Amino acid sequence: MGSLAVIGAILLAVACLVALSARWGFRGKGELPDDNELAALLDGLPGGFVARERLVSTDGTSVLAADGQGRLAIVIPHGAHYLARLANGRLFAEESGTSLTIRDGSLALRFEAGDGAPGWRTRIGRARDQS
Numbered sequence: 001m002g003s004l005a006v007i008g009a010i011l012l013a014v015a016c017l018v019a020l021s022a023r024w025g026f027r028g029k030g031e032l033p034d035d036n037e038l039a040a041l042l043d044g045l046p047g048g049f050v051a052r053e054r055l056v057s058t059d060g061t062s063v064l065a066a067d068g069q070g071r072l073a074i075v076i077p078h079g080a081h082y083l084a085r086l087a088n089g090r091l092f093a094e095e096s097g098t099s100l101t102i103r104d105g106s107l108a109l110r111f112e113a114g115d116g117a118p119g120w121r122t123r124i125g126r127a128r129d130q131s
Contacts, residue, residue, distance in 0.1 A: 033082055041084040042073055049073050055111040062109050072127045093124040
């Protein structure tokens with residue numbers, strides 16, 4: 001009977017920790033980095049990366065950026081932080097009017113690109129061909 005009480009107490013303690021972490025915001029997606037943080041994240045990529053253009057996803061959680069060398073980078077949430085990585089050869093874009101859906105493996109992001117949608121789709125095709 002004593003071991004059952006201990007197991008019950010442990011389960012209750014874990015449930016309380018999960019509830020507190022959710023309430024205090026220790027999980028889930030944070031806000032997009034500001035311009036300085038975004039620049040620092042991108043600069044940490046191999047070869048450095050200075051974004052000349054960028055798109056913010058329609059849900060406001062991710063960024064697609066292009067530099068002057070034709071490279072593309074994606075900034076995505078990773079827990080409560082953000083992760084920047086160069087887009088690789090698996091990147092595909094589907095254009096629907098003024099919006100783009102970007103797919104990279106299991107990742108799918110939607111962007112409202114306005115009149116620039118065809119240009120971004122072309123950039124993504126070039127970046128894929130260069131990989």
